Amino acid sequence: MRYILTLSILIFSVNFSNAQVKEPVAASEILHQMKKLQNTTRVLYVAAHPDDENTRLIAYVENGKRFDAAYLSLTRGDGGQNVIGPELREGLGLIRTQELLAARQIDGGKQFFTRANDFGYSKNPDETFNKWGKEEVLSDVVWTIRNFQPDLIITRFNQTPGITHGHHTASAILANEAFELAGDENAFPEQLKLVNTWQPKKIYWNTSSWFFRRNEDFDRSKYVTENAGGYSPLLGISYTEMAALSRSRHKSQAFGTAGSRGDEIEYFEYWDGPEDEKELFEGIDSSWDKYKNGKAIQKALDKLIADFKVNQPEASIDKLFEIKGLIEKLDDSAVKTDKLEAINELILNCAGLYHLLYHDNQYASPGDNLNINLELVNRSSASIELVSVNMEAIKESLSISGKLENNQVKLKSFSLKIPEDFPYSNPYWLDDPSANGLYKVEDQELIGKAENEPSMKAEVTLNINGNSLSFQSPLSYKSSDRINGEIIQPLYIIPPLSIEFDEEVSIFTSKGQEKEVSINVKALKDNVSGELELDLPKGWKADLKQNDLSFQNLVKNSSKEFKIKITANGNEGKFDLKAFIKVNDKTIDKSVQEIQYEHIPNQIILRDAQQKLVLADVKIKGEKIGYIEGAGDAVDEALQAMGYQVDFIDIEKITVEELNKYDAIIAGIRAYNVNAALQVHYGKMNEYMNSGGVYMVQYNTTYSLPDTDFWPFPLSLSRDRITVEESSMEFLNPDHPTLNYPNKITNNDFEGWVQERGLYFPNKWDKNYIPILAGNDPGESEKKGALLVADYGKGKFVYTGLSFFRELPAGVPGAYRLLANIIAPKPVE
Incomplete structure (x- = not known):
């Protein structure tokens, strides 16, 4: 029963709750968090994108070893694709940021980012660094290390170019260099006005058979190992099951995964630190002994845990305040800051304290007068008195105080005015136009943060058993409906x-x-x-x-x-x-x-x-376009802007006769991957083309694609792509109508493209296909599969991996001209 309860709390907090609004937790979870106080080891995991992190290892480190773990994702995933909706670029980056935060709510880790912008697929780290600016992102990695102060750094990727995404390789290179520089006072000295230098003890690469072309090349005996497949009786879940829940938060990437159970061995290649160590955490002192007052802290923690009463958690409050006082005497450090924060939360949880500051609208504007409510409930026998409630951002003190009686709701309503100059709630990294490859963030102390602080919040001060404790309660939006019940969401300050x-x-x-x-x-x-x-x-x-x-x-x-x-x-x-x-x-x-x-x-x-x-000089032929929805793009909007009538069509229900009224039909990006009806009814498109129709298919991937020959003539998809958007394009068949009708396509039409030329090109095709373009990234072989055209009956079939879904919203004139040619009917000879 405890297992079900634990999972329901986790899922509730992710689906319906603002990240800053936390429900009180079960006694077993409280005991688990108390045991975490005994350990001072800190681990930083480093990779490039949301969903790159090893959730299994983070869950194990946080909950099995009970160390403090964090994930540093260099980017927010802005350059990826989105399988759940139309958002791309900044919108997708915001979704993937929140998916990472939701994942960390489940596995317990912290989350950090650099300013690096995910500009799309990169084949080598040199291209990546040229886009980002290596020193700037390296500075951010050093800054994160100096703030989080990890004992151990673990990378997801190695430093060998060509094995994987250039961003991946770059993340490993930066982590390795930052390992050395974070402790050097001559490296990024401007940071030392705000933080101290910090030297981690060791750095490892978290490897696996995935990095080897053949599984037999993966010699497991060469690596340090750790079994991450344990089970927590207090949480009622294994770390691998927890990892699956965490990874399944990455919905925009279709990374839902089933839970697994049993042993799960992780492998690590030693990179730097003390030599000849045979275990991952060997040589790292996890105890409090290394701190002044450490033995007293450890002794007090041992007694706290030994005396914990499952049915009376509030009996531990006084001991927690004692431990808090001991830790407050320590010199400043990340361990001190995080352990004090954990103790404050434990005190509130032991008291079963519920707090919610809320408004009945999701949005407010500068100058508005708000009616807000504060609800407090002491669900314990602890003596708790409300001392003060201050809204610091608007310099207002709310008139409420008094004793919080056991299980009695204290609800108070207030009116307050938002100042006229109060800032809007925009993600801080999007406030200023970004440079190519790097978000512009002027405030050094914002760098690394996963998200903004709540738009408005109150500082609540309590007296608990004669001790003072203050905490932040964000102003949230509270609503309810007949399906989901009570819903708590962030409240945003926006224009009227x-x-x-x-x-x-x-x-x-x-x-x-x-x-x-x-x-x-x-x-x-x-x-x-x-x-x-x-x-x-x-x-x-x-x-x-x-x-x-x-x-x-x-x-x-x-x-x-x-x-x-x-x-x-x-x-x-x-x-x-x-x-x-x-x-x-x-x-x-x-x-x-x-x-x-x-x-x-x-x-x-x-x-x-x-x-x-x-x-732009764009001529179009035809009027009506049918669009088969894929994973989400804005190509249909661009077609309307060009002057076409665009209808979304249901391939399952539409008849061939109805298809024939369209001058062309376009399948959205990854339509065959995500549109189950198209996987079954693709044969209708052959009949449509046979009657004279034009059918254009945008890129698909082999991932999750059924083993079915969907195409009118055989072709094989690959991972071939051209990532350098300035790459020159060769016209293989310069007299082909696709390059001449109704617009004369020239090299000028490939100027101003963004992020890439295209992706997931076919690499083999039937002789009926005519390749139109060829190009390649620097140092690579020529790719001819970007645009394939085949006559079929009276009509034609086009398969293209060109990234129209990026170029058209970016307003690239040549992309409009080329698209008009692709979907034009065959010219009359």
């Missing part, structure tokens, strides 16, 4: 309205062309009034005379649409159309993106309210 362009990009195909742009002003609170204004590129014009751009008293969640005629002018290229609104003498120029999934807390991103205007 959001300015949203209907399309990310508007395409103009000639100078003087007039096109209607649609802008929606959405009210995020009641009674919002203002007037929309535009900032146009030089030479461009807007017909504002026919538009009333003012709006009055919009109610919350309502919107007003403005349709404005824009006339293209100037040179070909891409430009920004910006919009803003004056509200009470304050300029609002943001679009608020909401991200909501059940497995992470709700998130928001504030973006500049703007649309890309692309002036």
